[in-house]
Amino acid sequence: MDAKIAIKGLRKGFRALQVIDGIDLEVAPGEFVAIVGPSGCGKSTLMKLLAGFERPDSGAVAIDGVPVTRPSPNAIVISQHGSVFPWLTVRENLMFGLPGKDRAADVATADHYAEMVGLKGFEKAYPHELSGGMLKRVEIARALAVKPDIVLMDEPFSALDALTALRMRNELLRVLREENHTVLLITHDVEEAIYLADRIVVLSSRPTRVATVFPITQPHPRKVSQPALQEIKDAILAQLGLSYA
Numbered sequence: 718m719d720a721k722i723a724i725k726g727l728r729k730g731f732r733a734l735q736v737i738d739g740i741d742l743e744v745a746p747g748e749f750v751a752i753v754g755p756s757g758c759g760k761s762t763l764m765k766l767l768a769g770f771e772r773p774d775s776g777a778v779a780i781d782g783v784p785v786t787r788p789s790p791n792a793i794v795i796s797q798h799g800s801v802f803p804w805l806t807v808r809e810n811l812m813f814g815l816p817g818k819d820r821a822a823d824v825a826t827a828d829h830y831a832e833m834v835g836l837k838g839f840e841k842a843y844p845h846e847l848s849g850g851m852l853k854r855v856e857i858a859r860a861l862a863v864k865p866d867i868v869l870m871d872e873p874f875s876a877l878d879a880l881t882a883l884r885m886r887n888e889l890l891r892v893l894r895e896e897n898h899t900v901l902l903i904t905h906d907v908e909e910a911i912y913l914a915d916r917i918v919v920l921s922s923r924p925t926r927v928a929t930v931f932p933i934t935q936p937h938p939r940k941v942s943q944p945a946l947q948e949i950k951d952a953i954l955a956q957l958g959l960s961y962a
């Protein structure tokens with residue numbers, strides 16, 4: 718099958734600082750790829766290039782064979798910073814980005830996604846009335862409501878407490894079972910990557926390249942403590958230069 722996302726010979730620097738030093742990677746339709754790498758290696762820069770927020774110095778990113786030159790509603794970014802509008806209710810936030818021609822249809826879509834992420838009953842609540850985890854769910858629902866082909870996630874759960882992050886990971890897997898999105902997740906959490914992804918791409922330190930790729934074939938739900946997954950975790954940590962004593 719043709720790649721959903723094709724990254725070829727991608728290079729990017731900022732003035733004298735070379736950040737991305739030739740990345741080649743293909744992501745299949747419906748695949749979930751996690752990207753891990755040392756701090757500051759260029760993960761967010763890679764995501765911005767994929768989302769069309771930055772332009773490469775050389776090489777290219779293509780989605781469905783079409784070069785990415787600007788942000789597109791087909792590839793939605795969910796970041797750690799959050800982008801829920803505080804002056805809009807949950808429902809209005811979820812309706813933002815929907816066609817707007819048929820209000821009743823948009824309300825139905827918004828409420829469907831609110832329910833999907835466990836926010837039924839909170840459609841009329843304002844962001845300040847919600848917990849951090851609920852806000853994150855609004856954001857994920859809002860991204861999914863526009864039915865993007867590709868969801869780009871840059872440490873989406875890193876601002877959450879451990880328990881909420883765990884819930885959100887399961888929520889995400891449940892949503893992905895119902896709807897076939899292609900997902901790219903940047904995370905510093907190796908266990909999160911192992912729990913969620915079909916494939917883990919480990920980047921080298923800056924200027925970054927693909928160091929190793931680990932396929933994860935275990936079915937969901939995964940127990941990260943199982944020996945085969947622990948072995949992968951150890952191999953990734955060793956690759957990142959972090960091994961246990």
Ligand SMILES: Nc1ncnc2c1ncn2[C@@H]1O[C@H](COP(=O)(O)OP(=O)(O)OP(=O)(O)O)[C@@H](O)[C@H]1O
Pocket residue numbers: 731734736754755756757758759760761762763905
């Ligand atoms: N717009 C910019 N202008 C100049 N330098 C930048 C810009 N964006 C990123 N950089 C530099 O590029 C390097 C990579 O940054 P980036 O945020 O992509 O790394 P990261 O791997 O996501 O980091 P972390 O894991 O700490 O979040 C850093 O040294 C950063 O200072």
